[in-house]
Amino acid sequence: MRLASTHAAVQRIWxxxxxxxxxxxxxTCPRCAHSPVLPAASARSAALTHLARHARADTLPGYLRICQCRALGCHWHPRHxxxxxxxxxxxxxxxxxxxxxxADACAACAAAMSRTAVVPPTLLGTGRAQPAAGMARPARTTPPFGPAEQQRVREMLTYLATALPRFSSPAARLLALQCALRADHHGQIRLPHGFLRGMRxxxxxxxWLELEHAGWLHRLSRRCSPVQAQLLDAAVLHQAPGRTARIRAAQWALRPAPLAASPGLPCALRLTALALAAHSTAGAGGGELDALARQCxxxxxxxxxxxxxxxRARLVTAWHHHHDSGEVRWELPAHSPPSEDAAREAGA
Known part of the structure; x- marks a missing residue:
């Protein structure tokens, strides 16, 4: 982390x-002269879009970025x-x-701030690099799912924890995750009815009404198949990498090994299992309890x-809340995903 620089300091706070x-x-924005009046339903999305535009316009190389919180005396959070x-x-x-x-903040300050989420760099990407003229494209292969898909899902869950209202239901969050990862570069989504049946x-x-009321998307048609919608969250429209990689992440999120929960489980349990899978490696995982709660x-x-x-569903072997650090740790079973009987037992 770079805390000081011989270059002129650039304030990256919007x-x-x-x-x-x-x-x-x-x-209203201190850096902009105009103050547009917004529909109440889309005000939240417009605010996030406005901030994302400033961040993309004021891009700095990593070695010039500093912790703005520290530069202001760490007034944004309790002492740590x-x-x-x-x-x-x-x-x-x-x-x-x-x-x-x-704002730019070091990982320690960001974790200490209340009502704060880290914005993944993939949400501020400028697009995919195009191959040079005359360069042959490599043959397409389908590698197994791995850490890349896990990371993209983890980043999107973190972003949606702030982009969606706090009261958004687990089912709406699962739907929003799939929409965000499967949208094309115009922000349009097409989800077949069979796909939605598979997700229960x-x-x-x-x-859909819940996400529309939050100003996050708008359904283009309520009766056609597949279901078509338009994302209104502009920050999601500028994701990197490209759509193919994002769809792979969306596919992994449907069966997030090693915590592939049965579709018969309640949405709250499925979303929790997905969040844990996104934060797990080598049969165990952990994270800040408050951050995980916001994601779920x-x-x-x-x-x-x-x-x-x-x-009880045998998806997790054990878990423990470390009250001194605010972290929760868990262990995962070494065997294959549980049967439908275990799913019914957990949902009982």
Whole structure:
């Protein structure tokens, strides 16, 4: 991590405010002169889009980025042991969702901030590199799923933890994850009814309404097959790498080894299993309890109950909450995924 530089310091802190007024909230930005009035349903998405544009416009090489939190005296969080880790983009909102801040912060500061999520660099990518003229494309192969797919799902879960309202249901979060990873470069989604049946989400019109009410997407048609929708979250439209790699991540998320939960499990358990799988390696895993709870759309106490249910379903061998550090650790079984009987036992 770089905390100081001989180059002129560049402040990579962007803030926007959603100020209520007649006709809808107005988006104000200290760096922009105009303050557009927005529909209430899309104000949240517009704020995130505005911040993403500033971050892409003010791109810096990694060796010039510093922890902006430290530069301001670490006033954004309670005291901790000091700055450490790589410099990341941290997205923070106030309790009412009316003020949003995107800033460079070291991993230690980002973890200590409340109501904060790390924005994956893939969400601010500028697109895929094109092969040079005359260069032959390599033959297509289908390698097995691996850490790359796991990382993309982990990053998207982290982003959706902040981009979606805190009260978004686990089923809506599972649907949003698939939409975000499968959208084309125009942000359009086509999900066949058979695909939704496999996820046990077919006929769940309330989930689409939930995401529409959050201003995150808009269905283009409510009756045609496949279901078609348009993403309204512009930050998701600029993902890197390309769609093929993202679809592989979406496929892995359907059966996230080694925690491939049965589709018969409740959505809350399936989302929790997916979050744990995205943070697991070599038969074990761990993470901050509050961060995992945000990714699963659950309060920490409810997440602990879901972990107990995963143990009963034999998807997790054991787990432990380290209260001093706020982390939760878990161990995974060495055998294959449990049967449908175990799924029914957990959901009972």
């Amino acid at each position: 803030t926007v405010h959603l100020r209520p007024q007649t006709g809808g909230p107005a988006l 042991r000091g700055c450490a880790g790589p410099v990341l983009l941290a997205l923070t909102c106030d309790r009412g969702g009316r003020a949003w801040r995107l 989400l077919h006929g769940r019109a309330e989930l 759309g659950q309060p920490p106490q409810q997440l602990e109950d879901l972990l107990d249910q995963l143990v």
